[in-house]
Amino acid sequence: MHRIDERIAEGPRRLLLDLLVAALAAVDGRACVARALAARPIGGPVRLVALGKAAQAMTEGAVAALGPAVRNGLVVSKAGHLDEPWLRARGLAVVVGGHPVPSAGSLAxxxxxxxxxxxxxxxxxxxxxxxxxxxxxEAPAAGLGLAELQRANDWLLGSGLPIAAVNRVRKALSRIKGGGLLSRLGGRPVRALAI
Known part of the structure; x- marks a missing residue:
């Protein structure tokens, strides 16, 4: 408590900036994944799938913790968020998807x-x-194409609906959301880390 009192004395702006820096450090993808895998390592070869805006940083953390055990996999993020040569050098396929609205890259x-x-x-x-x-x-539900997904996502983003409601709609439009991937894993061992 004493440290917070000192920060407030320095000024509320300084305190807010310090809190922001601390919050960002706490969710740094590279550090979070490296810590999690150091605490509970994965033995043997690892097949990696990293998805999202922090996919690159999270992959860097996994490679730092697991080294050559990471044998292959897939990394998907948005344009400008991937170091494709670094990822490909580690045997990882790379795809750039669309954000915040799905694109042809999202379907790929x-x-x-x-x-x-x-x-x-x-x-x-x-x-x-x-x-x-x-x-x-994205893997659209039967009968849907990219244009329908884009219209639905544009509407959802502007709807003001709570995220739980948005995600219920997205789940209904997709073959992979809401647990749709589980059936494709065939009972193989899985560890999932999420930020």
Whole structure:
């Protein structure tokens, strides 16, 4: 409590900036994943799937903690958030999806995710999930195409609905949301870390 009193004495703006910096550090993707995997390591080969705006940072944390155990996988994020040469050098496929509205890249990411999960291989799965995944990776429900998904997402973003309601609609429009991926894992070991 004494430290907060000192910060307030320095000025409320300084306190707010210090709190912001501390909050951002607490959710730094690289550090969070590295800490989590150091505390509970994964043995053997690891197949990595990182999805969302923090996919790059989270992947860096996994590689820092697991090293060459990360054998292959998929990383999906938005444009400008990926170091593609670094990721590809580690055997990871890379797809750029659309955010905040799904794009053709989002559908390509959904196909790549399905192919990654169906590919034969040994090892545990490590899923790294962060904000933005719902628009970056998409596999539309039967009968829907990109145009319908985009219209629905545009409407949802402007609707003012609570996020739980938005996600219920998104789940109904998708083959992978709301647990749709679980059936594709075939009982293989999975660890999921989410920010």
């Amino acid at each position: 990411a959904g196909e790549a995710l399905g192919a990654t999960l169906a590919a034969p291989g040994e090892g545990s799965w490590l899923f790294l999930l962060s904000g933005g995944t719902s628009s970056l990776v």
